[in-house]
Amino acid sequence: MTLPSETDVVIIGGGVAGCSIAYHLTKLGITDVVLCERKQLTCGTTWHAAGLVTQLRATRNMTELAKYTGELFTGLEAETGQATGYKKNGSLRIAKTPARLEELKRGASMARNFGLEAQVVTPGQVAERWPLAKVDDIEGAIWMPNDGQVNPADVTQAMAKGARMGGAKIFEQTKVERILIENGRACGVVTDKGEIRAKNVVICGGMWSRDFAAAHGVSLPLHAAEHFYIVTEPMPTLQANLPVMFVADECSYYKEDAGKLLLGCFEPNAKPWGHRGIPDDFCFDSLPEDFDHFEPILEMAVERVPALAETGIQLFFNGPESFTPDDRYLLGETPEVAGLFCACGFNSVGILSSGGVGKALASWIRDGHAPMELADVDIRRMHPFQSNKRYLHDRTTETLGALFDMHWPYMQFETARGVRRSPFHDRLIDAGACMTEAVGYERPGFFARGDIPAKIEYSYGPQNWFDACAAECLNTHQKVSIFDQSCFTKFRVEGRDACAVLNRICAGNVDVAVGRLVYTQMLNARGGIEADVTVTRLSETEFMVVSTLGSQTRDLSWLRRNLPEDAHAIVTDITAGMPMLAIMGPGSRALLEAVSGEDFSNAAFPFGTSRDIPVGYAQARASRVTYVGELGWELYCSADMAQHVFDTLLQAGADRGLAHGGYFAINSLRMEKGYRHWGHDIGEEDTPIEAGLGFAVAYDKPGGFIGQDVLLRQREAGTPTKRLVQVRLDTEGVGPLLYHNEPIWLDGQIAGSVTSGAYGHRIKASLGMGYLTHPDGVDKALLAGGKFEVEVACERYPATVQLAPFFDPKSERVKA
Structure with missing residues (x-):
């Protein structure tokens, strides 16, 4: 050929x-x-x-x-x-601890939401399906009959x-x-x-x-890592068509194969391989044995499957597989x-x-x-820096084992940290910040206080930072808090065609007066949300677009690929050079007036206004907007002035109740207010109408916008059959916490799922957002007349579901 x-x-x-x-x-x-x-x-x-x-x-x-x-x-x-060689012999996922069982049961609930069969089984039922396994020390398991090998x-x-x-x-x-x-x-x-x-x-x-x-x-x-498994000699007592068995608490999995048993592992401290490159002639090759590395897994396996103690090893295999950050x-x-x-x-x-x-x-x-x-x-x-070989090498020691580690809420990687830091990083650490990481960026999750240390103790219920987060939320509600939001993605779009280009890319009308800010979405041709942004007009020919951290590479690519070839417009990523502090709470107005000498009243500085102000000896751009549902401003300044701006604010705020807030508090506050998060609550399959963001769309603006025809048809069709809703568990006390993909039941049938969740400290309830679907449309009448429940770890809890946010639905505090 x-x-x-x-x-x-x-x-x-x-x-x-x-x-x-x-x-x-x-x-x-x-x-x-x-x-x-x-x-x-x-x-x-x-x-x-x-x-x-x-x-x-x-x-x-x-x-x-x-x-x-x-x-x-x-x-x-x-x-x-x-x-x-395909066979559908099912799988068992074993839990040795109550926490692992909760993880598995939450997974079983999620599976039902996706139409998968998943059953919670007892240790005795595990023994029936896997007779050679020791089960007297396990809590239970999940049986998935449609898995296989x-x-x-x-x-x-x-x-x-x-x-x-x-x-x-x-x-x-x-x-x-x-x-x-x-x-x-x-x-x-x-x-x-x-x-x-x-x-x-x-x-x-x-x-x-x-x-x-x-x-x-x-x-x-x-990056490649060594991956180990053994294959035993034939085992006469081994059943044919034995289910695959995962014992994540022992980092191991078991698979029957032609009368032999394959035992593999995902150990917590993996061995990266090929750091200096993979040989060109590598072909059906294996790597050197390392029995010392595998021995702890084998010791646990012999306890789990005692017959292994009397069975020889036919093959000890070590081969490379690739892992991402x-x-x-x-x-x-x-x-x-x-x-x-x-x-x-x-x-x-x-x-x-x-x-x-x-x-x-x-x-x-x-x-x-x-x-x-x-x-x-x-x-x-992904961000380009993540291809750094040393970063990949160090992260790979952890990512292999993370596949079988507990998948805790808010779980943080521990390796390859400290890559991206805001100018305030050291000051935040000194203030007690517990840093979390996203796309390499270090961000404060919460701030230590009292006997609460600056570290996360994981749980599916309230974690050790729960009370610290509550204090941060309430301070934001009652006084004033400062949040480091420097990680937010920021682009400058400039040129004589910048306005026309952005107006075509964005669903909202960004052709506004200089010094105005517009909340809008960038849509694809199917009407789905590609990005959730604010656009600030800096001059007749300059705009600043602000988006989420995780969308930095994606949004830059989207903007550039939607610029017409003949357009006079340039997009520049200014994220690293433009730190941002959010000053939020009823005391924010007085604080900013104190450090700037400017008038921040409603008349002089209405919601959606953005302008340059002095802060101490520096200059900053103040934009009146919020992601936490309180009166507040975002302050943008150049990196060289950032620490001075920060110090000036902290000094002036010392006697005004100013306190630090972290991203756990932001998540709680935005959940109460119903503020969407791209990648969780909205995405490229969700239209603004379905997401309840139709108010951000300029349906009839001159020149139109990408996805306009889809939204016009959807608007004309009337009540959408899919709609983002707000969910509150009606339970005593804190109750179970919602995270993602918990099924939402309507009148005894699964009708949707949670997209994200958090505990709302201002209203004292476990909250979530999620999509409901109904053939007759999702409207207030459906929500008022239905019986709603949310399934968490295979148990259902009564819930209230509504379209409006549970906190300040008329945004009176935001526009105070």
Whole structure:
């Protein structure tokens, strides 16, 4: 077979992801596909994967992709004639502690919300399904009957065969040396056998992907780590079709395979590998044994499955797998190069994700956008610094084990910390801040007080900082608090066409007077919310766009790719150079008047106004807006003046009740006020109408906006059948806390799920937000007439559900 000179899509890498993408492209009718594998199919990581096929993931769409993978594997052998070794033998997830059992039960509730079967089972029922396991020291387990296992190499070959049957061409022993890029777009590859021009290129290079992408100015943060398992000699007492058993409290998993037992682990202190690069000739290779490293796992396993003490080890295996800084894979079109896609960094879930990944990315390539909201794994969530090799090396020691660690609420990574800091960092530490991290940025979660230390003690109930957070919330409500929000993403958009460009990109009308601030959303062509922002007009030709920290790379890419080629407008990321302090609470007006000498009254400084003010000897921009539901201002200043501004505020606030507040308090306060968070409560599948943000849309503004036609049709259709609602648990005391994906029941049926939650200290209730769906529309009448419950850890609790926020629904405090 001769290498073609041109094609529609070139896929780099012949592991399970690359073969799945090729297979699914042909299913969509894109048959002119070339897959290039430097050695042989599966020879990197795929061939030695454990082949576990579980379905429950952290979010609905991740679960949908995993569910589809199982469905695909069910019929793939019949379609292609290639054996896959797939069997649906179920899985058991074991809990040794009450906390782990609560985690699993919350997962079971979440599974029901996604339509998955998940049953809480007793130790005795575990023994029935896994007779060789010791169960007298466990609390219980979750049984998921539709999970299973597969032979990774065989299923990859089946997808490769299916791709060939659909017209794709697969070339082994063909190394891609570089990607062709012209005018910022991928247009083909150069291989060791010649050049191939292509409309789109996909990097599926596994653990080679980071270095290969970096050579083209593209950031794919991943690092290989050693992954260990053993395979025993045949065990006569081992049942056939034994369920996969996960004992996360012992970092281990067990899989029956042809009468033998495979024992694998995700140990807490992993061993990064390939830091100086992966050898080019690495092919079906394994790494040196390290029995000392594996021995603690084996010792616990012998206690769990006593028959192992009398069974020999046939194979001790150590092979590399790639991990990302947040334990989620990398998928989608790269922000640096258009037409260049990636599917890599699978964190040991590549097999179970492969079908869904292939289907999703194939649709993404065809349509130019993701087929569903995939923010969890979208490559644009990453920041370029995260490809730093030392950062990746150190983080990888933790991320492998984090897969089986407790998934506590507010869980923080401990490695590779301190990368990004605001100018106030050391001052905040001195004030007792317990720092949390997001995309490398250090942010205060809460401030120590009394006997509450500046550290998080994890729990599914109120954690040790609960009272400290309450004090911060109440101080914000009664006096005045200062929040370091420097991590918020900030862009400057300037040029003679800046207004017209932003007005096309934003759903709201940003063509306002200089010194006005507009809250709005950037929408996609389907009407979904790509970004939730404020836009401040600085001059006739200059604007400042403020967004969330996690959207920094994504939003910059979105803005730049939606600038017309002939537009005179430039987008600059000014986040690092423009720290921001939020001064919030009824005492904020007096404090700012004291440090500036300016008039901050309603008449002189109404809500939505933004202007430069003096602060001490410095200059700052004060914008009257809030994310906590109290009177307040955001202060932006240049980094060189930031500490002076901070010190001036603290000095003047000393006798005015000024206190520090952290991000746990922000989350509580914004939940009471119903303020949405992009990535949780709103995203690219949610329209402003469904999200209750129609007030931020200028439906009929001159020139229109992206997604306008969809919103006009939705508005004309009347009451939406999907709607974001506010949820309050009607329980005594603090009650169970809501976090995400808890099912919302309406009249005995699951009708929606929680998107985010927190305890509201101003109204003293456990709160959440979430979407309800109803064929007749979600309106006040439905909410008033229905019986609502929220399921938490397999128990239902009565709830009040409404459209308006539970705190200050008329925003009287915000506009006081």
